[in-house]
Amino acid sequence: HSNMSFLPFGISATDRKWEIPRKWLIIDEKTPLGEGEFGQVMRATVTSVTGIGGHRVVAAKMAKTAVMINRGDVGEMISPELADLLSEFHLLKDVSHPNVIKLLGACTDVSGPFLLILEYCEHGSLRNYLRRSRLVLPEQQQQNPSSVMVTPAVTPRDLLSFAWQISQAGAYLCEMKLVHRDLAARNVLVASGKVCKVSDFGLTRDVYEGDTYFKTSKGRVPIKWMALESLSDHVYTSKSDVWSFGVLLWELATLGANPYPGVTPERLYRLLKTGYRMEKPDNCSEELYDLMMKCWREDPQERPQFAELVKTVEDMLGVGM
Ligand code: ACK
Numbered sequence: 001h002s003n004m005s006f007l008p009f010g011i012s013a014t015d016r017k018w019e020i021p022r023k024w025l026i027i028d029e030k031t032p033l034g035e036g037e038f039g040q041v042m043r044a045t046v047t048s049v050t051g052i053g054g055h056r057v058v059a060a061k062m063a064k065t066a067v068m069i070n071r072g073d074v075g076e077m078i079s080p081e082l083a084d085l086l087s088e089f090h091l092l093k094d095v096s097h098p099n100v101i102k103l104l105g106a107c108t109d110v111s112g113p114f115l116l117i118l119e120y121c122e123h124g125s126l127r128n129y130l131r132r133s134r135l136v137l138p139e140q141q142q143q144n145p146s147s148v149m150v151t152p153a154v155t156p157r158d159l160l161s162f163a164w165q166i167s168q169a170g171a172y173l174c175e176m177k178l179v180h181r182d183l184a185a186r187n188v189l190v191a192s193g194k195v196c197k198v199s200d201f202g203l204t205r206d207v208y209e210g211d212t213y214f215k216t217s218k219g220r221v222p223i224k225w226m227a228l229e230s231l232s233d234h235v236y237t238s239k240s241d242v243w244s245f246g247v248l249l250w251e252l253a254t255l256g257a258n259p260y261p262g263v264t265p266e267r268l269y270r271l272l273k274t275g276y277r278m279e280k281p282d283n284c285s286e287e288l289y290d291l292m293m294k295c296w297r298e299d300p301q302e303r304p305q306f307a308e309l310v311k312t313v314e315d316m317l318g319v320g321m
Contacts (some may be wrong), residue, residue, distance in 0.1 A: 011086075011108050020046060020105035020117055027060060033124070034145035039063040039081050043120065058104055061085065061116040082114060084202030089116055091201045095176060099169035101189060103201035121197055126162065130256035154231045156283075157317070158194060159252045163288075164313040165196040170306035172246055173198070174238040181236050183244035184225045185251040197235065205301070213283065223265040224258075228298055231269045239300035245309065246295025253284040253292075272296075287316055
């Protein structure tokens with residue numbers, strides 16, 4: 001086997017510019033960032049890469065069963081997990097936005113598993129970041145300023161800033177005619193400087209919790225983030241992404257709580273259809289609650305566009321004055 005053969009699955013000659021030789025990658029095996037039924041995210045260091053700067057910490061994402069795949073046989077041996085990773089690769093090649101996870105490269109040669117190399121986001125997922133922030137009391141931070149570095153306290157203004165950044169990413173994706181389908185706090189990463197990056201473009205998540213994805217014949221779907229029309233007709237549009245963004249606003253307001261507590265995924269559709277929506281969380285402003293409620297309008301056309309959401313959150317932040 002030639003050591004420079006490439007995956008047949010949609011990897012073209014022009015993709016070679018993304019190729020990172022495996023020998024440049026040092027995978028930190030001891031501290032997997034995330035592991036699940038679908039694959040793994042590992043922390044790694046890329047060395048001697050001119051394109052992306054000398055030494056750099058990155059995230060390497062792999063499909064769990066990728067090693068088992070006989071990549072010599074075209075088509076038939078590809079696992080759904082690898083298919084998701086490959087589609088994420090092809091999608092990320094064409095996007096560029098400060099609030100969308102950045103693709104740095106890939107390892108596609110057949111000497112090892114397909115690896116997607118992404119920028120590293122030191123604070124991990126927004127959901128975990130929000131939940132960790134609950135544990136930090138302002139007094140604690142004053143006493144021990146170093147704790148600020150580990151888990152910075154989250155202010156109401158930070159939450160609005162996160163909402164604003166994610167709405168910008170939403171507006172960008174909408175402009176690119178891309179539908180994310182799985183916008184949720186677990187799929188937003190937090191980089192240094194509290195910069196939010198929308199990630200997980202493969203639809204299927206690596207790590208998930210109990211009622212997050214409802215298993216159907218079509219795979220796992222994030223029921224509690226899904227718009228009514230996605231639940232009933234499997235319709236996904238930028239307006240269904242707006243619905244999910246509304247749930248994400250609720251996650252922000254509750255510092256990462258699980259939506260619709262006590263509601264089983266099976267019951268959710270009927271409940272929403274009868275007009276039920278989540279209550280205003282404690283400490284959530286009327287304005288922010290009004291915004292999420294608009295995102296959850298039954299008629300997709302009546303929901304705001306991402307561009308409008310950006311403006312409304314901007315007004316709430318008081319920027320541009
Ligand atoms: O909250 P976390 O630690 O941050 O748990 C998830 C886990 O992997 C599964 O996705 C973490 N993760 C994923 N991608 C990255 C990345 N690019 N940088 C840092 N952490 C990541 C995420």
